[in-house]
Amino acid sequence: MGYIKTLRDIVIYSTDTIMKGKQPLALSDRPVRPPPIAKLAAKPWLRPPEGWVKLTIDGSFCMEDDTAGTGMVLRDSEGTVIFSACRFIPYVQEAFAAELYVCSEGLAFAFQHTDLPIIVDRDCTLVVSAV
Numbered sequence: 001m002g003y004i005k006t007l008r009d010i011v012i013y014s015t016d017t018i019m020k021g022k023q024p025l026a027l028s029d030r031p032v033r034p035p036p037i038a039k040l041a042a043k044p045w046l047r048p049p050e051g052w053v054k055l056t057i058d059g060s061f062c063m064e065d066d067t068a069g070t071g072m073v074l075r076d077s078e079g080t081v082i083f084s085a086c087r088f089i090p091y092v093q094e095a096f097a098a099e100l101y102v103c104s105e106g107l108a109f110a111f112q113h114t115d116l117p118i119i120v121d122r123d124c125t126l127v128v129s130a131v
Helices: 002-012 015-020 095-113 125-130
Strands: 053-062 067-076 081-089 118-121
Touching: 002 053, 002 067, 053 095, 067 095, 081 095, 095 118
Parallel strands: 053 118
Antiparallel strands: 053 067, 067 081
């Protein structure tokens, strides 16, 4: 839910507001609720084979102010989360750069947390062909 909130905040708030951590708790009298996870998931997560881990990564880019957000989760073959992280990037030139950033950062974190072979689950075919 924190990752979803971060991606939503990138679209709603200014870079300065996010960096200072001064976002309002609600934009109106009614509480803001993120959409249910089931509506956001394009496909179900598939477990990696026994003895492997899976790194799920994604990047988000906002053209209006050249900011981005990244998120990653590393899970074992049982689905147990080994680590998860998200990050706000204050300046990115394009969506491709955000995707490359999350790919390299995610792999760097994964190498620190496991010696097992890694399957990278991502949605950017341009990054895959570039790597």
